[in-house]
Amino acid sequence: MILSKEHCEKAAEFRYFAEKNIDCGDNYPRANLHRAAEKGYMGLPIPRQYGGLGEDFLTYILFIEEVSRVCASTGVIMAVHTSVGSMPLLYFGSEEQKRRYLVKLARGEYIGAFALTEPDAGSDAAAISTGARPVHGGYRLTGRKIFITSGGEADLYTVFATIDTSLGRKGITAFLVEKGSPGLTVGRTESKMGLHRTHTAELLMEDLYVPVSNRLEKEGKGFSVAMSLLDGGRIGIAAQGLGIAAAALDYGIFFLKKRADWKEGNGQGKRFELANLATRLEAARLLTYRAAANRDAGKGKAMEASMAKTAATDLAMEAASWCIETCSFEGIIQGSPPVRFFCDAKATQIYEGTNQIQRIVIARSCSEVRGS
Numbered sequence: 054m055i056l057s058k059e060h061c062e063k064a065a066e067f068r069y070f071a072e073k074n075i076d077c078g079d080n081y082p083r084a085n086l087h088r089a090a091e092k093g094y095m096g097l098p099i100p101r102q103y104g105g106l107g108e109d110f111l112t113y114i115l116f117i118e119e120v121s122r123v124c125a126s127t128g129v130i131m132a133v134h135t136s137v138g139s140m141p142l143l144y145f146g147s148e149e150q151k152r153r154y155l156v157k158l159a160r161g162e163y164i165g166a167f168a169l170t171e172p173d174a175g176s177d178a179a180a181i182s183t184g185a186r187p188v189h190g191g192y193r194l195t196g197r198k199i200f201i202t203s204g205g206e207a208d209l210y211t212v213f214a215t216i217d218t219s220l221g222r223k224g225i226t227a228f229l230v231e232k233g234s235p236g237l238t239v240g241r242t243e244s245k246m247g248l249h250r251t252h253t254a255e256l257l258m259e260d261l262y263v264p265v266s267n268r269l270e271k272e273g274k275g276f277s278v279a280m281s282l283l284d285g286g287r288i289g290i291a292a293q294g295l296g297i298a299a300a301a302l303d304y305g306i307f308f309l310k311k312r313a314d315w316k317e318g319n320g321q322g323k324r325f326e327l328a329n330l331a332t333r334l335e336a337a338r339l340l341t342y343r344a345a346a347n348r349d350a351g352k353g354k355a356m357e358a359s360m361a362k363t364a365a366t367d368l369a370m371e372a373a374s375w376c377i378e379t380c381s382f383e384g385i386i387q388g389s390p391p392v393r394f395f396c397d398a399k400a401t402q403i404y405e406g407t408n409q410i411q412r413i414v415i416a417r418s419c420s421e422v423r424g425s
């Protein structure tokens with residue numbers, strides 16, 4: 054699949070925006086988010102009637118790739134905000150919920166986040182134990198969520214809880230929880246090896262009241278809601294991986310060009326490594342863009358999202374490692390771009406479903422399609 058002229062123009066617009074407006078500093082990138090909101094980019098794939106720009110999902114993916122090329126932390130905050138922070142409202146919200154929340158998210162007045170993972174429910178998402186006890190007019194949520202991207206910074210969380218653990222995944226239900234709700238506190242904020250500008254925090258819920266009007270979809274539909282949102286989220290993380298990989302290759306090439314053997318036309322080993330990585334980058338792009346385009350066409354498949362995520366984020370890790378080796382000692386200096394690419398890339402293989410989980414999804418789908 055090759056991008057249309059309009060998509061190429063959008064990609065160029067996003068590259069220009071990212072290079073001019075996205076900084077790769079040390080602190081939470083509030084200014085980056087603000088500048089993106091000014092251009093409407095916090096609601097790129099959200100329809101105009103709900104405050105967004107009404108672009109397709111593929112256009113949004115091109116945006117995440119370009120932002121992540123400059124700052125992967127900003128990239129993941131925006132990816133989570135959009136694919137699993139705003140899309141829950143778009144796909145599953147009532148008209149009233151869309152008016153109440155989606156408009157603010159699309160305009161960047163609210164930052165969205167996704168609270169699924171628990172201490173005993175990471176890869177096995179169906180094992181969550183945060184309880185949602187039905188009470189008059191709503192539910193009381195009690196439990197603990199961990200490793201939540203934008204935890205503490207976000208204004209709206211899509212929280213998954215179970216109305217009855219004995220029902221297994223059939224009890225899981227999705228709720229919209231606003232920052233500052235009584236009973237919601239932010240626990241430990243993690244110190245991570247990479248993505249230093251993102252807040253990854255624990256959320257503690259103690260008898261947190263959620264009115265029925267903040268339940269998303271029907272009771273028991275939460276697991277399917279989470280899985281279908283993650284299909285989109287994984288394409289976003291694939292785009293983040295593409296951005297990191299592209300940045301690592303560009304940085305390594307800049308270094309190579311200064312080497313005497315390269316200038317003399319030698320350095321064959323490095324040329325072969327570069328050729329392999331550059332080819333894989335194009336292949337990962339095609340997988341990612343195809344997954345996004347099929348989602349736009351209503352033909353999105355979990356397998357395609359998982360393939361894109363695995364290919365792009367494994368590549369990001371290898372490209373970052375190559376960048377470090379290419380830059381030699383300068384590549385391992387703390388705070389240098391190669392170290393940043395390497396440490397940021399590792400997280401992309403882990404969140405939104407580890408790449409081992411992606412392989413389970415791919416293998417299952419392959420055996421359904423190909424098995425007889």
Ligand code: CAA
Nearest residue numbers: 169175176177178179202277280281284355404405406410
């Ligand atoms: N879309 C819609 N529904 C889906 C689906 C999809 N992609 N995949 C599964 N389902 C539905 C199935 O149809 C099935 O429905 P019924 O019960 O009605 O038949 C149900 O969900 C169960 O499906 P499975 O049998 O496949 O479920 P499973 O328990 O075997 O789990 C899994 C599958 C793929 C391992 C899943 O648990 C999973 O994806 N785990 C990883 C969790 C994850 O990605 N966490 C990321 C946290 S968020 C994050 O990281 C954000 C961040 O900070 C950056």
